[in-house]
Amino acid sequence: MLYQLRAHGGTAPSNCIDFSTPINPLGVPEVIKQIICESIKDGVYSSYPDYSYKMLREAVAEFYDINHEFIVPLNGAAEALYLIVGVERPTAAMIFEPTFGDHRPLFHILSMNYISIQYTELFDRYTLPFNILSSLSKSIHSRCIVLFSNPNNPLGVCVPVETIEKILQMYRRCIIIVDEAFIELSNNCESTLRLTRDYENIIVLRSLTKTFSVPGLRIGFLYTSNTNLLYKIELFRQPWNLNSITNYVFSRALHEYRDDLRKFIEYSKHVIECERQFLEQSLHKLRIHFYRSSAPFILVRFHTDVKYIGQSLRRLGVWIRDASTFQSLTKYHGRISVKLRKDNERLINVLKSVLEEEYT
Template sequence: MVKTTNVHGGNVHKASRLLHTSLDQILDFSANINPLGMSSKGLYAVKDALQDVIHYPDPDMTHLYSITSELWNMPKECIVFGNGAAELIYAICRLPQIEGVYVPAPGFSEYSHGAHSCGLPVIEYELQFNKESFRFAYPLETILHDLNQSKHRLVFIGNPNNPCGTIWKDRSDELFKVCQKNGHYLVFDESFIDFLGDAYSMRNYVKDYDSVIVVHSLTKFYAVPGLRIGAMLANPMISQFIKDHIPAWSVNHIAQIYSEEALQDVDYIKRTRTALKTEKEWLYKELMQMDSLQCIEPSVNYILCHLHEQYSLEDMIQNLYHQSILLRDCSQYTGLGPNWFRVAVKTRKQNQQLIQALQAYFRL
């Protein structure tokens, strides 16, 4: 049996070695990346910029700051770039006076890892699962109660949350006011927000509340996880602290050049959102037609599924793995448990291959 467990999914390099095949022969449904691939404008810019890697990256990132400041309607001094969202999450956990970290369950594992790297205790708040509607919701009342009774906490909120896709919909001021009063920080992880659009983002609250921090990945929507670039939006004091606690030249030259062009590739952005809407609806419908599965209706480019108890998730994952199809085992997430797994939304041809492989497995 091939051991496939991976903290994040997306380990196509390991799969390539174990399956003795090339990377392009692997269908990776374990990583949630834009199914259209890279922005063509960004890719052309990268090709032109390759010769410049003989120089150190621009530490000021002047052009990138100007572009994002305008796109996000955010002062430059409120923006920080890092080597992926994960580096910024770890740096946020080093903010002074923090006494504990609240993380969603289920939720992205790096919230807890970042907290533990700083010796901070982690308090998990479980999302509420409704069996009838088959979806997760944030326990706002529980969060408010806990924050009223404590001081100096980091509160991570996935918007949308990974792996269940729950969107943060509450816009009341009560939570923000509690955090301001008790010295808490609200950290909205918006790594997948570009798949939804600006209307779903919490970034405007950064300008209204010193307690609000937004983390933004540029690798999921723009399909460059191998380049590593993420952004953080916060008040200028927090932003300067974070800049002081991440290494110099954290964002390489190619990542900077690609992001400058991709962020302005309006056609690519529109085509991605149009294609995703069609494909996530198609894939969700096809998965739900299988009696052996129940699925969370997707908000972005991944679908959280539950396999009927009569089946072994490990056996199913292994079966597809040997067909060079990777799924994300979510059974170790707090708040989920056995037989939960996640699939990315990809192109129609790739999605059809996944459906055919699952149908064949269930006929065994």
């Protein structure tokens, strides 16, 4: 069916714990829930949002200590690529795979040439093949975009800022898009936001959808000091691209509860780190191969087809992401989002019984 053309992970059945959607396992902060309720009570949904999103831009700028003039609020980080491709009309693109699955269909439908560079698999982690990038840089002369998620989804690998700076220097004529959708929930992964001070060819993407666990509201932003590009995006973007509830809630929450929400992010990172370690140790005991991750999810490689494992887990109330749909991964790969301890223990127990069943 046409509306099933896009290969995302699917929706978790309502009777399953969802380990497939990678968002903050702590859920929506109470203050945000409270402001959502107030927005409904005040009938915010019956007006268009302020077209310029002035208050939202200022709240985001204050919260992240960045320049409000360099921000474009987005209907989720995923909106950015469509805007950038729309205004830049690049003749070529370079992507690093496996990655978030929406890039290829876009390039395909626009008949854009793209180069796919595969992350290199080491035993228990992946790494960016910098030497390939370096040799290709001499042959790319056209207007191009270079796109990678940092940390990468689904690999969890994080490229150091110093490496990204070298890429910016090597590809001066290209626009480098660094999708930091998961960075606020990741450990040992430094943001590239500071590079925007010295380089105009970088665009950083952020997803508050992931950070504050609001996939039903959707909010992100792009950040760049390239004023020419910002000018074009401002004219090109869809009017009212964020809805009035999202605009109201985050304009207020980021400003009025700045310190609380900053602490919430720090605490989230801490919990995710502890829980990821718990999951890694448990997977190790179960002899399930996994890859080192900085992100709030772990890529695993089962001995058996992930579809079979997934079906068995589903019967026991657990839903994981079949990662075989990601470019260059195999039918054995799955992705597990880090959740809170009770759910993580449930996953491990259920996995254990599925594997025991398999070997008996």
